[in-house]
Amino acid sequence: MSEFKRVLAVDLGASSGRVILGTYDGSRIVTEELHRFANTPLQIGGDLHWNVLELFQEIKQGIRLACSKYGELLSLSVDTWGVDYGVLDQDGMLLYPPHHYRDQRMQEYRLKLEELLPPEEQFRLTGNQPDPINTVYQLFADVQRNPELQANAGRILMMPDLFHYLLSGTAAAERTILSTSGLTKAGTAELSSEVFSRLGISPALIAERVDAGTVIGSLLPGLRKEFGGSALQIIAGASHDTASAVASIPYRDKEHAAFISCGTWSLVGLETEQPVLTERCYRYGFTNESCYGRGNRLLKNITGLWLLQETQRAWAEAGVALSFGEMVELAESEQAVQGLINPGDPLFSTPGDIPGRIAEYCRSTGQPVPASKGAVVRLILVSLAEAYRKAIAELEELTGTTIRTVHMVGGGIQNRLLCQLTADATGKEVIAGPVEASAIGNVIVQLTALGLLDYSRAGEVAAASGGLAVYRPVQE
Known part of the structure; x- marks a missing residue:
């Protein structure tokens, strides 16, 4: 194997996405943007949704370009914004396009939720600052609008977990992204039974929880064939983009x-x-x-x-x-x-x-x-x-x-x-520094999961990878 270790970081933002190659030579990470694409929401029936299947096609295109240019790659991990999720049915198929956090359906049910679970109690239980965009508000609104949803749903997956599932077939709830949801006990990956019981939502909807940096599987056979046989491991990294960015801080x-x-x-x-x-x-x-x-x-x-x-x-x-x-x-x-x-x-x-x-x-x-x-x-x-x-x-x-x-x-x-x-x-x-914080943090977590980097060296590697500038206060 080459002395260079190559992994893919998929970094999805609210307006665009990127597939980035991270190459590690033992001392620093060099990032290369292989594919950039727009992330344009869809207005469907008065609701605002993410075009998740188009995003998945763009991710696949980035993987295809990477495999064509560099051959065998080690792994891939996706990081995204927080709070949004997709709903799978009992057969593991997506029920409908995931809603966008700027969708307004939560406003109709906000007061009802806050009567059952006042904002101060949400904070005490989960550590999350209450906000109508939070997963807990969105999920409550979805269940109120569609009482049959819980019976029809198999799992809900936060956005990076959804893409990891589409790539590997493994449904897992990664800790950093789930921590934005308002559904977990503060400081843990454990679900808050009090939140679920008060709101009448089944905790069985949430997939098995895993720590950031867990190898959850590899590319599905059909995708492996599509990309030329690459065995690419799928890693649930620090899947919330801010968690990835913080992992890069030197x-x-x-x-x-x-x-x-x-x-x-x-x-x-x-x-x-x-x-x-x-x-x-x-x-x-x-x-x-x-x-x-x-x-x-x-x-x-x-x-x-x-x-x-x-x-x-x-x-x-x-x-x-x-x-x-x-x-x-x-x-x-x-x-x-x-x-x-x-x-x-x-x-x-x-x-x-x-x-x-x-x-x-x-x-x-x-x-x-x-x-x-x-x-x-x-x-x-x-x-x-x-x-x-x-x-x-x-x-x-x-x-x-x-x-x-x-x-x-x-x-x-x-x-x-x-x-x-x-x-x-x-x-x-x-x-x-670094400028490419989310991508570099994403790569660092993957390398650590693969046993190729001791995380105690993460700051040293990030500093060597991004270039730092120092600003000192000017006394007037």
Whole structure:
């Protein structure tokens, strides 16, 4: 066998997906994007769904390209966003296309669920911050709408578990993705019997639980033949994309470090041994999710660079097409802006004219309206950095930890101005990298599962693989 070890990471996001080759030479991982494709939701009968069969075809195309170019590969693992799932019937066939978390069917049953299971109790039982997009709300809505569903269903599978099933024929519920569901006991992969009993849902719907990094099987014979005989093992890795991203963090002082997984959304948190379930933690809006290795991620979800993406789109529709690099250059040329927006304000929660809404927000809060495009961009970035500062201060308060270093990972760290503003706002050293955090973390977990990497070296390998940049706060 070649000295190079090659595995495939399938990284699915809310708007696009990628099949990425990870090549490990014993000291670092080189990633190669082999296939990128759109992830476009479907509107069917008034509901919003994922086009899961099209996504599966695109994944197959990526595998085909990889096998054609590189021959025998070792394994594959899928990571995705959280909360969504597919429903299999008693014969193991998909009953209907999985719903999208932005579908609105949960709103009709939200109050009924919260009468049976108040939000504070959801948090106490599961560690998850209650939210109508959570699996528990979606599943309750589905059962209320279709009382025959439980009798007809064989299993529900979270999205990465569904793709692993389609590839291997093995139904398994991986721990990190299931920890986003609001269905498990806080800090465990054990189902919360109280949640299921109060809501009248059968726990038998959930497949056998497995830890992140479990080899669950290999390609189905038909797929193996289709791809030229590759024996490709299927690994339930750190299947939640944030769990994969956190697995790639090259910590230098983990006990005193926070992380920001920075992309369309920003996940600000730190790793703890046990869930934090205090009333103050609930009130501050933090959630608890599982890490690779059974640890806990205490984190807050903050609207991220989606604000810039929507701003770019609005300007393009108005006839001014700017790249993200050009937008940042405009922001860098601006003097310090006055005022702040709250990125989590409902005003900014849906697609539309974000620059116009920023002006509306500033007027309604008695702040100066940004007078140029550069000022709009800088206001967004300064406001994101301030949201990060606030979340990190709350983490210090909730855990009694003194945070000295902030690790920023993901595509958003290519915005160097945001990284520097984050260092300035927090007063802490920011270590940025790797950019391909979810893919590299996905590969690291696979290599560990295959016995090709000691996970104690994960940070060293990630640092060598991604390239790091250090930002220190500028004292004004």
